[in-house]
Each structure stands twice: as structure tokens, then as C-alpha cells.
Amino acid sequence: MASLETIALQAAPLIEAKPLARPVTVTRERRAFVALFGPVRMKLKLALIALLTLALVMLGATGHYAVPVEGTVEGQAPRTLPAPFSGVLGEVLVRKGDAVRRGQLVARMDDSELLLERDRLTAERTQLAQVTREAREIRDRVASESLDAKLKEVEARLRTAEERLARTRVVSPTDGVVVGGSGLNASASRVEAGEALVEIAPVDSYRLVLWVDERDLSLLREGQAGTIALPGETAALGFTVKRLTGVSTLHAGHNRVRIEALLQDVSERTRPGAQGTGVIEVGKRKQVWIWWRALQRDFESWR
Numbered sequence: 001m002a003s004l005e006t007i008a009l010q011a012a013p014l015i016e017a018k019p020l021a022r023p024v025t026v027t028r029e030r031r032a033f034v035a036l037f038g039p040v041r042m043k044l045k046l047a048l049i050a051l052l053t054l055a056l057v058m059l060g061a062t063g064h065y066a067v068p069v070e071g072t073v074e075g076q077a078p079r080t081l082p083a084p085f086s087g088v089l090g091e092v093l094v095r096k097g098d099a100v101r102r103g104q105l106v107a108r109m110d111d112s113e114l115l116l117e118r119d120r121l122t123a124e125r126t127q128l129a130q131v132t133r134e135a136r137e138i139r140d141r142v143a144s145e146s147l148d149a150k151l152k153e154v155e156a157r158l159r160t161a162e163e164r165l166a167r168t169r170v171v172s173p174t175d176g177v178v179v180g181g182s183g184l185n186a187s188a189s190r191v192e193a194g195e196a197l198v199e200i201a202p203v204d205s206y207r208l209v210l211w212v213d214e215r216d217l218s219l220l221r222e223g224q225a226g227t228i229a230l231p232g233e234t235a236a237l238g239f240t241v242k243r244l245t246g247v248s249t250l251h252a253g254h255n256r257v258r259i260e261a262l263l264q265d266v267s268e269r270t271r272p273g274a275q276g277t278g279v280i281e282v283g284k285r286k287q288v289w290i291w292w293r294a295l296q297r298d299f300e301s302w303r
Helices: 002-017 028-037 042-060 112-137 141-166 214-219 287-302
Strands: 062-074 079-082 087-092 105-109 169-171 176-180 196-202 207-213 225-229 237-251 254-263 275-286
Touching: 062 214, 062 225, 062 254, 062 287, 087 112, 087 196, 105 196, 112 141, 207 214, 207 237, 207 275, 214 254, 275 287
Parallel strands: none
Antiparallel strands: 062 207, 062 275, 079 196, 087 105, 105 169, 176 196, 207 254, 225 237, 225 275, 237 254
């Protein structure tokens, strides 16, 4: 007891000097504050912070957007190579779909009869010239005048034969592609003067007809560049938008607008009627908007 009394006497001043601890009231606001900023559920909080940061970054991020298009190569009116004169078509050196160069020989008229006629007229002219000289030497005026008239007639016929011989070769007036002509199916047959032997679509007159979703029309301007992939081409061909026509058609539940463009990288494999898909570069747009447009297209194609 004496020991306990001694301890109590020593501890009493210390107990009296320390204030009594009051119970802490935990409010709802305090719980929410601790849940948000306190050291609890740290992994979940870090994940939420990362997601929020990513969302803020993506809202401000931009990317290059390209409008998808479908296109068809069209050729303007083809150049017609007519038969130079009535006669037999000797041979046609091209077929439909062949690429030709300016000045290339595409057909040849048969010249066997013309060569025989030229040789005959040449011999006849030589003979008449000799007889005419003899008539002049003996001063036979009547015979000389008659022979001169015949000589002029033969020379005129000879010039005609030589002119026709010079026109037996039919050459291409331009770079292009063979698209038709009666000569393609009538080789070695008789043709009439002016008949269309070969028809050639000029390469430099190719144009590209594009179809674009009406919702993307506001993004397009004349002069914008793009590329299109066509069958048979080793690489995509470049083009430039020339005209927004405003002509629209209904396709897959949406309106498509017709656009005309000029091909820049035409090759020997480019053919009228070729169809392909491509894009038109329209510049930078919000990345979120780009993803949303892609999602819309995927959903429409799936539906």
C-alpha cells in the first residue's frame, strides 16, 4: 500500500496537467475529403487521374484528316483516225486497250495496187515524153499538142497515185489508248474514205469523277490534292480537285456528291472506265472528331 501511495502521489500532478481527450466527431464531409485526398485506394485514384489527363489531352489533340472518295476515270471524246482513201486496209497494228504514242504507226492501207499503178504510169509518162520529143523534132504541131495533153493527164494521175501512197500510213496524232474503230475488226478488208479505222482516247484529256459523302462536302475546296488507287496501277495516282458540281445521288442511305478532278500521274496502264478508291487531304482536325467520323463509317458499313 505504501508503494502504491507513493506512485499515486508522483503521477497525480502529471495527470492533472494533461487535458482530457474529447471524442472526435467524424462528419460526412470529412469522410468525403479523406476518400478523395486521403491515403486510401491509391491505385484507383492514380488510374482515374491518368484517364482524366488522357481525356484532356485528346480533347486538344489534332490529326490529319482525309476524306474518303470513290472515283472513275473518264475520257473525253476520242480522236478518230479515218481511212485516207477508199481501198483495201492492209493491216492494223494495234488492238483495243493498247497504249499508243504520238506519231506511232497504228494502221497501213494496202499499197500493192498503188505501186503497180505508179510503175505503169511512170513507164507511160516516159514513153509519152519520148514520143512528144520526136514529134517536136519533126515539127508535127498537131501530134505534139495531142501528146502534150496526154502527158499532162498521165502526170496528174501519177501525182495522185504518189499522194495516195504517201497517205497509206495511219499514225496516232496524240498519246492515248485505243478504244475502238472499224479497222480493229476489218483487217485486210475494203474500207471507204473517211471511215473511222481507229479511235484513240487522248491521255491528256482524262478526268477523274469522284463521289464523296455529302457530310464531308463542307471540308472540300477546289485545288485540294488527293490520291486514288486504280486496278493495274503499281502505285496510287495523284489528282487535283477541279470542280464541285453539286450533283448528288443516293447511295447506301446517304447522299453522295459528284466532284471532278484532274489526274496528274497518268501512266500507260491508266484506262477509261477504271474504278478505284482514294482520299482527299483536307488538313488538321480534332482527333476526337476524326475518331467519331471513323466510328460512324464503321457502324454504317456494318449495318
